[in-house]
Amino acid sequence: MQVKINILFVINPISGGKAKSTIPTLIDRYLDKEKFNANFRLTEYIGHATEIVEEAINKNFDIIVAAGGDGTINEVATKVLEHKKIMGIIPLGSGNGLSRFLNIPQRNLKEAILVINNLKTDKIDSATFNNKSFFNLAGLGFDAHLSSAFSKDKKRGLAGYVKLSLKEVFSYNDEIYNLNIDGVEYVRKAFAVTIANSSQYGNDVYISPNASVKDGLLDVCIIKPFSIIKLPILSYVMLKGTAEKSDMIEIIKGKNIRITRQKDGPVHVDGEPLKMGKEIEIAVNPLSLEVIVP
Numbered sequence: 001m002q003v004k005i006n007i008l009f010v011i012n013p014i015s016g017g018k019a020k021s022t023i024p025t026l027i028d029r030y031l032d033k034e035k036f037n038a039n040f041r042l043t044e045y046i047g048h049a050t051e052i053v054e055e056a057i058n059k060n061f062d063i064i065v066a067a068g069g070d071g072t073i074n075e076v077a078t079k080v081l082e083h084k085k086i087m088g089i090i091p092l093g094s095g096n097g098l099s100r101f102l103n104i105p106q107r108n109l110k111e112a113i114l115v116i117n118n119l120k121t122d123k124i125d126s127a128t129f130n131n132k133s134f135f136n137l138a139g140l141g142f143d144a145h146l147s148s149a150f151s152k153d154k155k156r157g158l159a160g161y162v163k164l165s166l167k168e169v170f171s172y173n174d175e176i177y178n179l180n181i182d183g184v185e186y187v188r189k190a191f192a193v194t195i196a197n198s199s200q201y202g203n204d205v206y207i208s209p210n211a212s213v214k215d216g217l218l219d220v221c222i223i224k225p226f227s228i229i230k231l232p233i234l235s236y237v238m239l240k241g242t243a244e245k246s247d248m249i250e251i252i253k254g255k256n257i258r259i260t261r262q263k264d265g266p267v268h269v270d271g272e273p274l275k276m277g278k279e280i281e282i283a284v285n286p287l288s289l290e291v292i293v294p
């Protein structure tokens with residue numbers, strides 16, 4: 001008899017702003033029961049996914065599936081990476097940046113579960129932002145300011161995010177950053193500095209269209225200060241995936257990055273807001289995380 005694999009689905013009930021009460025039933029319907037013993041847990045607070053995964057690994061779960069957005073993936077993947085297990089993804093977030101990059105079916109739960117049934121895996125890069133792991137994007141400046149504001153907002157989902165961005169962009173002030181990228185020094189005034197492992201924020205909004213989670217590199221994306229009348233152009237560049245050709249964004253690839261800013265403040269790590277000091281050390285950990293892919 002085939003030995004079944006213990007698989008745990010960690011479901012974030014608030015990600016993407018949609019109800020998740022039917023998700024366990026749907027997963028159960030399409031999951032291959034010949035292959036898997038499945039279990040389900042709903043997260044109850046920020047950081048809970050990390051605790052759930054730690055517990056599950058002690059109980060011999062080999063595959064942990066993050067059912068949520070990039071924040072849920074971050075919490076699950078941090079522990080999966082530490083214990084060298086395998087992560088699956090069911091995209092249920094507002095943006096789903098990493099799962100879109102990996103071509104995991106969006107808005108089609110059945111298709112996403114069939115990907116898990118196939119059990120094809122690949123190794124991807126992870127990275128650290130001071131002491132925090134990240135897998136999609138992390139950053140400073142406007143992005144960080146916005147994730148902090150978004151986390152306090154009642155409305156999740158794309159519409160809420162766009163509305164809030166438009167409100168906050170008018171009052172945001174650019175900052176000066178000293179960047180050391182693989183030993184080379186740069187000084188830049190910027191609207192935002194995003195460190196990209198994958199290519200996109202989510203919702204097919206591209207900050208670094210040619211970034212890859214398999215190249216052993218991080219893309220330091222500097223959004224230059226711009227006049228507010230150019231906001232539609234910046235949005236167009238990101239939606240079209242033409243950042244590399246735009247004079248509004250500078251992209252420098254590297255492995256070891258140190259960013260020094262003028263004061264402590266917000267950062268975001270996979271879209272989740274945190275506060276950090278003036279100095280941020282960033283490094284890539286090539287092909288370190290095993291993920292189920294189509």
Ligand SMILES: Nc1ncnc2c1ncn2[C@@H]1O[C@H](COP(=O)(O)OP(=O)(O)OP(=O)(O)O)[C@@H](O)[C@H]1O
Binds near residue numbers: 015070
């Ligand atoms: N029950 C809960 N109540 C409040 N927050 C929760 C709960 N469970 C998890 N969280 C937190 O919700 C946050 C957002 O999760 P997630 O990033 O998956 O969704 P999202 O922001 O809608 O999607 P994306 O990051 O793809 O845009 C995470 O920081 C997570 O820790």
